[in-house]
Amino acid sequence: xxxxxxxxxxxxxxxxxxxxxQETSLxxxxxxxxxxxxxxxxxxxxxxxxxxxxxxxxxxxxxxxADRPSGSGAEFTTIGDLLAHVMATLxxxxxxxxx
Amino acid sequence: MTRRVAVTGLGAITALGQDAIAxxxxxxSARCGIxxxxxxxxxxxxxxVLAAVTGYEPTAHFDRxxxxxxxxxxxxxxxxxRQAMVGVDLTGRDRxxxxxxxxxxxxxxxxxxxxxxxxxxxxxxxxxxxxxRVMPNAPASQVAMAFGLxxxxxxxxxxxxxxxxxIGLAGQMVRAGLLDLAVxxxxxxSLTPGTLKAWEALRVLSPDGCRPFSRDRNGLVLGEAAxxxxxxxxxxxxxxxAMIHGEFLGFGMSADAGDLTAPSSDGAARAMRAxxxxxxxxxxxxxxxxxxxxxxxxxxxxxxxxxxxxxGEHLAVLPVSSSKSMHGHCLAAAxxxxxxxxxxxxxxxxxxxxxxxxxxxxxxxxxxVPNRARPTLARFALSNSFxxxxxxxxxxxxxxx
Numbered sequence: 001x002x003x004x005x006x007x008x009x010x011x012x013x014x015x016x017x018x019x020x021x022q023e024t025s026l027x028x029x030x031x032x033x034x035x036x037x038x039x040x041x042x043x044x045x046x047x048x049x050x051x052x053x054x055x056x057x058x059x060x061x062x063x064x065x066a067d068r069p070s071g072s073g074a075e076f077t078t079i080g081d082l083l084a085h086v087m088a089t090l091x092x093x094x095x096x097x098x099x
Numbered sequence: 100m101t102r103r104v105a106v107t108g109l110g111a112i113t114a115l116g117q118d119a120i121a122x123x124x125x126x127x128s129a130r131c132g133i134x135x136x137x138x139x140x141x142x143x144x145x146x147x148v149l150a151a152v153t154g155y156e157p158t159a160h161f162d163r164x165x166x167x168x169x170x171x172x173x174x175x176x177x178x179x180x181r182q183a184m185v186g187v188d189l190t191g192r193d194r195x196x197x198x199x200x201x202x203x204x205x206x207x208x209x210x211x212x213x214x215x216x217x218x219x220x221x222x223x224x225x226x227x228x229x230x231x232r233v234m235p236n237a238p239a240s241q242v243a244m245a246f247g248l249x250x251x252x253x254x255x256x257x258x259x260x261x262x263x264x265x266i267g268l269a270g271q272m273v274r275a276g277l278l279d280l281a282v283x284x285x286x287x288x289s290l291t292p293g294t295l296k297a298w299e300a301l302r303v304l305s306p307d308g309c310r311p312f313s314r315d316r317n318g319l320v321l322g323e324a325a326x327x328x329x330x331x332x333x334x335x336x337x338x339x340x341a342m343i344h345g346e347f348l349g350f351g352m353s354a355d356a357g358d359l360t361a362p363s364s365d366g367a368a369r370a371m372r373a374x375x376x377x378x379x380x381x382x383x384x385x386x387x388x389x390x391x392x393x394x395x396x397x398x399x400x401x402x403x404x405x406x407x408x409x410x411g412e413h414l415a416v417l418p419v420s421s422s423k424s425m426h427g428h429c430l431a432a433a434x435x436x437x438x439x440x441x442x443x444x445x446x447x448x449x450x451x452x453x454x455x456x457x458x459x460x461x462x463x464x465x466x467x468v469p470n471r472a473r474p475t476l477a478r479f480a481l482s483n484s485f486x487x488x489x490x491x492x493x494x495x496x497x498x499x500x
Contacts, residue, residue: 045358045361048300048301064299064304064317066306068315068317075302
């Protein structure tokens, strides 16, 4: 993926992580950018539901990641991958605020 | 009572062509029925990668009055059933012993058209045949009506294993003497805005193509189709001089009773072993497996792991391919199209390839017959279906003697 690493100081990051924490029942502290979805034991349906909740919160459609790291096949390997993809989508949609 | 069960008819309409022979020829030449479609109807995605039946003219198959009764799925079911029933004359046969068992399929096009009319266009009334067009047994009932099959007729509901359950039950009923002839299989025509949006939300659709077992696979591609088999008591098939395409040998089914959508190797293994047991076959006798092979990361990895558990060392010489790479994932019809293809593989001595294969995935250590069909002397084959809801169904077929 050709997306920048997530800016953890961006207020939207905290909001996305809060949604993720709620849908996965994991504490936000564990959702570090370098943590992998697999090691956190996040079920694919929970992740999908979290993406849906993020889409709903920001009123955007988050496209499926086509270009994936070879061998993994998963859309997102780490929490950072997810954050970066969501941020890139938000920025493309011109949503910079938290309104 | 236990009887042998002959496959005496095959029919199909798929993205690879509008009859079963076109299907076999497309597969022999490794043709892909998957394409990017543009200008799709709102409010669904405007473009999508799909295995759609193109160039289809309903009026070439049905008159106006018939079409009032038929959702696209039922049209497909009838077209495939007509092909499978060519040459079958039921005059003088006990029609109570002839049945139609199909996978349950909603009339999704009709349903969405009606909801659009009602909710978006404030229609004050809907067409009177809406209910009988939409009901999930409509394709089964239409097939029974078309051929005068007056015995058992019903639809099996197990999502993407529905048609496999239908064929398995039909085969076991013929074998047990409860039926002499069954038209069985399934149809699905759900490439509608609502269905596409719903699948999109699951994030399992590939944005660019179906590459089962490939390291770079990134999801499944939805298709529409119907597949149909005629299963018949062996002696009666021989007596009427029917062409025997193959033999139904067994059926195994299981439930994961675990996760709603994530596949389970244990559940899949139980269904494969049950099919082998039901067929009286040893794993080493199987010469081909038509995989469920959706090209999602998780399905293919789990299926390969399960095959290794069930077949052990034999897997090293056992070709396993996913024809979904060519006809897409046809949902409630998937198991029917794949059963037709599996029987054709044995009768034509040609293994369907897994096309679009780019690079081996170490997590899928199988011979997936990459990119080109391959001659085979296989006598026995399995066809796997694993559905949401944790429902597994596996058919075993043999080559005609």
